[in-house]
Amino acid sequence: MALRRGRGIATIEYPTGMNQGGDPSQAWIKVKPDGHVDVFSGTVDVGQGSKTVHTQIAADMIGVPYDTVTMNNFDTDTSPVSFGTFASRGTFIDGNAIAVAAYRTRQRLLEVASRMMEVDPEDLEIADGDVAVHGAPERKVSVAEVAATASWTYGEMIAGSGAWMFPHVEPDKETGECEPHAAISYASCVADVEVDDETGEVRVTKLVQVYDVGRAINPTLVEGQIQGGAVMGLGLALLEESYPYYPELSHRGPEFGAYAVPGMADLPELKNVALEDPDPVGPFGAKAVGEMANNAQSPAIVAAIHDAVGVWVTELPARPERVLRALDESRQPRRDGRRVIYDEHLAVAAVSTAENRAEGAWRFPLVSE
Amino acid sequence: MKAVGASLPRYDGIDHVTARSRFVDDFSLPGMLWAKAFRSPVASARIVRLDTTRAEAMPGVHAVITHADVPNNVVGHQEVWGIAPDEPLLAEHEVRFVGQLIAVVAAETEAEALDAVQAIELELEERIPFLDVRNAWDAGQPQVTPDGNVFFYYPDQPQRQIRKGNVSEAFAAADVIVEGVYRPGAIEQAPAEPAAALAIPEPNGRVTIHSTSQALYYSMDITARHLRMPMGMLKFVGGTVGGGFGGKIDTKTEPITAVLALKTQRPVKWRHTREEEMLCSTTRAAWHVEIADAVTHDGWILGRKTLTLHDAGAYMMTSAYACSKHAFHLAGAYSIPAVAFNTFVVMTNHVPTAAMRGFGVTSASFAVETHMNRIAQVIGMDPWELRLKNANRVGDSSPSRVVYGNPSTVSTLLAAAEAADVELPPDERAMTNAKRSGALLPAHLVEQQREPVTHPLVWRDNHPALEGGV
Numbered sequence: 053m054a055l056r057r058g059r060g061i062a063t064i065e066y067p068t069g070m071n072q073g074g075d076p077s078q079a080w081i082k083v084k085p086d087g088h089v090d091v092f093s094g095t096v097d098v099g100q101g102s103k104t105v106h107t108q109i110a111a112d113m114i115g116v117p118y119d120t121v122t123m124n125n126f127d128t129d130t131s132p133v134s135f136g137t138f139a140s141r142g143t144f145i146d147g148n149a150i151a152v153a154a155y156r157t158r159q160r161l162l163e164v165a166s167r168m169m170e171v172d173p174e175d176l177e178i179a180d181g182d183v184a185v186h187g188a189p190e191r192k193v194s195v196a197e198v199a200a201t202a203s204w205t206y207g208e209m210i211a212g213s214g215a216w217m218f219p220h221v222e223p224d225k226e227t228g229e230c231e232p233h234a235a236i237s238y239a240s241c242v243a244d245v246e247v248d249d250e251t252g253e254v255r256v257t258k259l260v261q262v263y264d265v266g267r268a269i270n271p272t273l274v275e276g277q278i279q280g281g282a283v284m285g286l287g288l289a290l291l292e293e294s295y296p297y298y299p300e301l302s303h304r305g306p307e308f309g310a311y312a313v314p315g316m317a318d319l320p321e322l323k324n325v326a327l328e329d330p331d332p333v334g335p336f337g338a339k340a341v342g343e344m345a346n347n348a349q350s351p352a353i354v355a356a357i358h359d360a361v362g363v364w365v366t367e368l369p370a371r372p373e374r375v376l377r378a379l380d381e382s383r384q385p386r387r388d389g390r391r392v393i394y395d396e397h398l399a400v401a402a403v404s405t406a407e408n409r410a411e412g413a414w415r416f417p418l419v420s421e
Numbered sequence: 422m423k424a425v426g427a428s429l430p431r432y433d434g435i436d437h438v439t440a441r442s443r444f445v446d447d448f449s450l451p452g453m454l455w456a457k458a459f460r461s462p463v464a465s466a467r468i469v470r471l472d473t474t475r476a477e478a479m480p481g482v483h484a485v486i487t488h489a490d491v492p493n494n495v496v497g498h499q500e501v502w503g504i505a506p507d508e509p510l511l512a513e514h515e516v517r518f519v520g521q522l523i524a525v526v527a528a529e530t531e532a533e534a535l536d537a538v539q540a541i542e543l544e545l546e547e548r549i550p551f552l553d554v555r556n557a558w559d560a561g562q563p564q565v566t567p568d569g570n571v572f573f574y575y576p577d578q579p580q581r582q583i584r585k586g587n588v589s590e591a592f593a594a595a596d597v598i599v600e601g602v603y604r605p606g607a608i609e610q611a612p613a614e615p616a617a618a619l620a621i622p623e624p625n626g627r628v629t630i631h632s633t634s635q636a637l638y639y640s641m642d643i644t645a646r647h648l649r650m651p652m653g654m655l656k657f658v659g660g661t662v663g664g665g666f667g668g669k670i671d672t673k674t675e676p677i678t679a680v681l682a683l684k685t686q687r688p689v690k691w692r693h694t695r696e697e698e699m700l701c702s703t704t705r706a707a708w709h710v711e712i713a714d715a716v717t718h719d720g721w722i723l724g725r726k727t728l729t730l731h732d733a734g735a736y737m738m739t740s741a742y743a744c745s746k747h748a749f750h751l752a753g754a755y756s757i758p759a760v761a762f763n764t765f766v767v768m769t770n771h772v773p774t775a776a777m778r779g780f781g782v783t784s785a786s787f788a789v790e791t792h793m794n795r796i797a798q799v800i801g802m803d804p805w806e807l808r809l810k811n812a813n814r815v816g817d818s819s820p821s822r823v824v825y826g827n828p829s830t831v832s833t834l835l836a837a838a839e840a841a842d843v844e845l846p847p848d849e850r851a852m853t854n855a856k857r858s859g860a861l862l863p864a865h866l867v868e869q870q871r872e873p874v875t876h877p878l879v880w881r882d883n884h885p886a887l888e889g890g891v
Contacts, residue, residue, distance in 0.1 A: 136636025
């Protein structure tokens with residue numbers, strides 16, 4: 053028995069927004085007479101912190117302090133459409149809709165301030181809650197004064213609305229040709245593991261993860277996505293399985309006691325790096341990090357297991373039983389001329405042969421043909 | 422001070438960790454009824470007899486609903502994309518998976534609702550389930566749907582397919598052909614907060630629904646279809662959810678509680694038990710991916726053929742979407758000039774599968790990256806070098822012919838090597854994401870080179886979306 057160490061790498065890409073587009077988001081913003089800003093969009097914060105990110109985008113786009121902005125996403129009577137919190141679209145697509153609404157709110161503040169100050173709107177700028185004249189920062193009024201004047205003196209409202217959508221595309225039936233996404237994020241992962249060659253247990257000792265997120269609107273929340281994704285990636289690489297005898301139905305785990313998700317004790321040393329290569333379309337250059345954060349670990353871990361003990365486990369999760377079986381069988385790929393054929397026992401051809409098929413029936417186009 | 426780029430504390434973080442945030446299950450109303458579900462005990466059966474009479478007469482019971490109570494019982498989660506609806510909210514003449522909803526009780530207390538569920542009588546004619554996607558077209562297999570076990574994207578073409586370049590030439594020119602099979606399993610989204618809904622009938626005929634959905638408008642659309650009510654008659658309340666990971670796109674608790682609320686004219690709450698969450702709600706799909714790559718001794722990937730079978734489970738949910746999305750990512754972060762990808766949605770008697778973090782792409786990334794590591798082993802090349810050579814660069818094009826404008830495969834790889842203290846040779850360390858040239862532009866990659874175009878939706882001050890008034 054020995055603990056064997058191994059290292060594996062993986063590099064991935066992931067799209068931002070729904071595949072084939074067509075998933076709109078909308079937002080509207082009003083400014084209270086005291087200058088406080090209310091943002092409305094039918095988004096859902098699933099715990100990733102979208103309310104925070106959206107508030108940050110609105111604050112900077114308008115030019116007001118973050119703590120004067122409130123995010124309202126609690127019902128569909130007051131908040132306009134967000135297609136949903138999925139497809140890694142929250143920061144990018146919801147965020148762009150909010151940025152557009154905030155830009156228009158800012159234009160309205162400038163219009164009203166221009167009347168108050170008798171200065172052309174083009175000569176004004178908004179920052180830190182003040183509207184000031186370019187080059188003459190002492191000539192300024194606060195956003196609160198502008199909002200109060202609009203409400204009580206001019207009898208006007210300061211508001212802005214906006215929407216954003218990557219238009220729907222249909223792939224070509226024959227070739228699949230189309231541009232299916234608004235942006236792509238990239239990541240690389242290095243996994244270090246220890247494999248017990250007697251018990252088949254795999255312990256991930258370290259994950260190095262690098263994500264290009266375009267722009268980290270909130271670096272702590274980006275780090276949270278990467279850490280949370282790593283834990284989920286460990287689960288799908290090593291532990292979690294809805295059908296332990298897939299495709300058979302038996303022994304499904306009905307509660308956490310019988311369905312293993314990673315715990316803190318499973319957590320390896322994490323070294324996370326966020327690169328910022330701004331996206332030309334995303335709000336402030338941001339693109340997605342949410343979903344992709346659980347995609348790179350499993351191939352890196354499987355490669356590390358191979359590096360450690362010389363076997364490939366390509367059915368996930370790589371639980372101890374699968375690792376031990378692979379060690380026992382120590383399968384080698386079949387070589388046939390130029391072909392190197394792994395996993396023949398798992399392929400469609402292993403269970404669905406010509407004799408099984410009805411005459412003239414459809415068949416899967418095998419990659420070996 | 423700029424907010425963007427600052428690690429500001431999470432908007433509702435303190436409320437969450439001090440248990441002051443209010444989630445759906447924290448809301449209760451006077452007169453509220455509790456719902457409990459009666460579900461299929463088997464994976465495939467014809468329903469011979471369903472009798473709720475005894476349950477209806479149980480103490481505290483206000484309603485027992487079956488499919489006949491749902492104004493529009495069969496609705497699809499992808500109707501908005503033109504995929505025909507196939508999933509009954511409550512089973513009609515058959516059940517196709519363990520845990521499928523058959524009837525739901527609303528009673529004064531959870532215990533009374535549960536007692537009534539146990540009094541529902543069901544007679545089934547059990548059938549053999551179909552479980553292994555690889556047998557989808559074999560003779561004599563059980564049929565999951567009246568239309569067979571494989572979904573058709575087009576009347577004469579079941580698969581989503583991607584074709585680019587000359588695949589036979591690529592395979593003829595290969596030094597080595599590496600083949601492998603990758604089977605990531607089904608897993609549970611496992612959010613801390615199970616799905617829950619509270620539907621309240623309003624005096625003006627509207628229905629307010631407190632929802633754990635991670636997509637309020639999307640779930641409201643599905644609920645409105647089931648109820649045959651305009652969306653405007655519904656008000657969804659939510660927006661703060663205890664984890665979703667894709668599982669809370671599945672919209673069941675909202676229409677069920679709404680039907681019960683309208684029938685009883687009482688507020689009705691239903692929350693999944695952990696067992697229901699684990700056993701009866703959607704999972705991430707299991708996938709079967711086969712890859713064959715045409716490779717040269719010096720580490721170029723000339724061509725790739727793939728076959729994907731996506732285990733959709735018993736109803737379509739969002740599988741056609743996922744399997745299509747999957748197809749676009751089977752080249753991974755690399756430039757492969759000749760590809761033939763075939764991806765199939767296969768129906769089985771597993772619990773319907775639906776969204777989970779990385780939807781459709783997690784499986785592709787696992788398959789592609791494990792295959793890359795195998796290729797490195799077969800040709801005896803360092804896996805970093807293999808990746809850095811083939812990594813997509815500005816001006817390369819994707820399988821669906823998207824021209825990469827700002828890929829960062831090379832930069833993330835180099836940053837990962839540095840962070841992991843991996844010593845790469847100087848020529849690799851000097852690589853960038855910039856357009857290919859010289860030794861990095863071999864003959865087989867010339868034809869797929871394009872000039873990156875400025876994206877029409879680029880964010881700028883004079884963006885068309887910014888024009889116009891409020």
